[in-house]
Amino acid sequence: MIDVCLLGTGGMMPLPNRFLTSLYVRTNGRALLVDCGEGTQTAIRAANLRFKPIQTLLLTHYHADHVSGLPGLLLTLGNEDRRMPLDMYGPPGLARVVNALSVIVPELPYGINCHEISGKAEFEASGLQVTAFEADHGMPCLSYAFNLPRPGKFDVEKARAAGVPLQLWGRLQNGESVQGFTPAQVLGAPRRGLRLVYSTDTRPLPEAITQGQEADLMILEGMFGGSEKDERALLTHHSTMNESARLAREAHAKRLWFTHFSPANPHPEEYAQEVEEVFPGAVISTDGQKLTLRFENE
Amino acid sequence: MIDVCLLGTGGMMPLPNRFLTSLYVRTNGRALLVDCGEGTQTAIRAANLRFKPIQTLLLTHYHADHVSGLPGLLLTLGNEDRRMPLDMYGPPGLARVVNALSVIVPELPYGINCHEISGKAEFEASGLQVTAFEADHGMPCLSYAFNLPRPGKFDVEKARAAGVPLQLWGRLQNGESVQGFTPAQVLGAPRRGLRLVYSTDTRPLPEAITQGQEADLMILEGMFGGSEKDERALLTHHSTMNESARLAREAHAKRLWFTHFSPANPHPEEYAQEVEEVFPGAVISTDGQKLTLRFENE
Numbered sequence: 001m002i003d004v005c006l007l008g009t010g011g012m013m014p015l016p017n018r019f020l021t022s023l024y025v026r027t028n029g030r031a032l033l034v035d036c037g038e039g040t041q042t043a044i045r046a047a048n049l050r051f052k053p054i055q056t057l058l059l060t061h062y063h064a065d066h067v068s069g070l071p072g073l074l075l076t077l078g079n080e081d082r083r084m085p086l087d088m089y090g091p092p093g094l095a096r097v098v099n100a101l102s103v104i105v106p107e108l109p110y111g112i113n114c115h116e117i118s119g120k121a122e123f124e125a126s127g128l129q130v131t132a133f134e135a136d137h138g139m140p141c142l143s144y145a146f147n148l149p150r151p152g153k154f155d156v157e158k159a160r161a162a163g164v165p166l167q168l169w170g171r172l173q174n175g176e177s178v179q180g181f182t183p184a185q186v187l188g189a190p191r192r193g194l195r196l197v198y199s200t201d202t203r204p205l206p207e208a209i210t211q212g213q214e215a216d217l218m219i220l221e222g223m224f225g226g227s228e229k230d231e232r233a234l235l236t237h238h239s240t241m242n243e244s245a246r247l248a249r250e251a252h253a254k255r256l257w258f259t260h261f262s263p264a265n266p267h268p269e270e271y272a273q274e275v276e277e278v279f280p281g282a283v284i285s286t287d288g289q290k291l292t293l294r295f296e297n298e
Numbered sequence: 299m300i301d302v303c304l305l306g307t308g309g310m311m312p313l314p315n316r317f318l319t320s321l322y323v324r325t326n327g328r329a330l331l332v333d334c335g336e337g338t339q340t341a342i343r344a345a346n347l348r349f350k351p352i353q354t355l356l357l358t359h360y361h362a363d364h365v366s367g368l369p370g371l372l373l374t375l376g377n378e379d380r381r382m383p384l385d386m387y388g389p390p391g392l393a394r395v396v397n398a399l400s401v402i403v404p405e406l407p408y409g410i411n412c413h414e415i416s417g418k419a420e421f422e423a424s425g426l427q428v429t430a431f432e433a434d435h436g437m438p439c440l441s442y443a444f445n446l447p448r449p450g451k452f453d454v455e456k457a458r459a460a461g462v463p464l465q466l467w468g469r470l471q472n473g474e475s476v477q478g479f480t481p482a483q484v485l486g487a488p489r490r491g492l493r494l495v496y497s498t499d500t501r502p503l504p505e506a507i508t509q510g511q512e513a514d515l516m517i518l519e520g521m522f523g524g525s526e527k528d529e530r531a532l533l534t535h536h537s538t539m540n541e542s543a544r545l546a547r548e549a550h551a552k553r554l555w556f557t558h559f560s561p562a563n564p565h566p567e568e569y570a571q572e573v574e575e576v577f578p579g580a581v582i583s584t585d586g587q588k589l590t591l592r593f594e595n596e
Contacts, residue, residue, distance in 0.1 A: 101398070
């Protein structure tokens, strides 16, 4: 399962009643964070989440509202006496940005590994398979898809036929190869895993439709409200809620959450009915919104 | 008069119910800000204060909790279409810190003037006479005293005796020299002005006692609670509330506000009685606390 918490839902600047957009994703006790604007560490505390499990910080891009909370987060991680290195991913320029912002961060007790991504990349982070893909924001910007694979069911007949000793079953079931035996010898066909897509600060992306195929959850940009803002969204390289809703519908996503609302859009819930017609059940997110994604029939 | 708002009262890191320590001071429509940690722009909004009047930003030092909100503040000032330059003051290193943090701040529509202060300095900012003096924080760190002078009363006899034409009285009274006449020719002796001292992140300072002589308000550090924390305060170059209370008493300050509470001190009000014995009426500040300082008999 994957625990998802949308720490904030704002874009551009933090407001007294709206944290900047950031996502906390946790699976099997390991967590990752997407973006870290001013106030994100406060949002983590407000959502009663912990700093220690955070192994990875993914940045979409380097506009201040997505990264200005970095110095504070790094220090707070350090204050928890962290030794485990922090893996950071983002578009080219990451090391430069981290170094510059570290001017106010004295020596940390842990290391930071910066991974700069040009174009598309696949990697593993905090126990999830991550795909980073290019967004369309008028500057280097990434969207992210997360996949938690689900192995096949344990097949007792198969295990017996292969002559696997009983005491190895558990480790093979957990994906380990032991004494010449492989998990494939005891497991059925892989089952449907869990899929989560996070794409903000972008024009609607064809690749997001591909990545979001039947996703369990898509978290998409709601910077602007209805179609009267189409032109403004085009001009500023953002999306309207209608555009994002159409994208999620084309992807046949199971759930859609909107986030990254403009400060000029203090009541995004007013658009709920309009987007409901495009994507039934679409959620106008609120800060700290949580959901646990579970495997089918689990 | 001077309007004072203590935007936040925390030290070290922002908390869901406590902004980082920062001070907003306004007189005659011009404002200055002391320190700008993560969340200060949100605290300004929460206190219903405006960004436009801010002409000056004074920094005490460059620990992240005092400066991490700078990129966001600079951008928010820019979003208000500001053209007026921002004057910044701080210990040596200011330009380096501002430049580094600006890595996430694209071109701004206004200029920034950095004034680096070594030791003691006197200057005018946002309509106030400011004295910056060295704090004792184990690194370059400043405390600030603010003075709003009050000219003498208009003296009709004196003005007539000097032969000042009636139509010039108003401008002379406002401090302007006109047609060879000077304000001194129409005004009585200068009267007691207003005085405000801000000193946090420091061991108790003899100079703060000097600067705070009969101050209308001293805002001092309450990082640690009672005297059981004396050693810890010494070690970390901070002050306990008791130490600050004694300092304000020695200065014969009229009012004392505590701020910059440690995250490990979630209920500083528990020390109220203890400090009351040292400085009656001392205030355990809360976020957004406001006061208007007025001239005597105004």
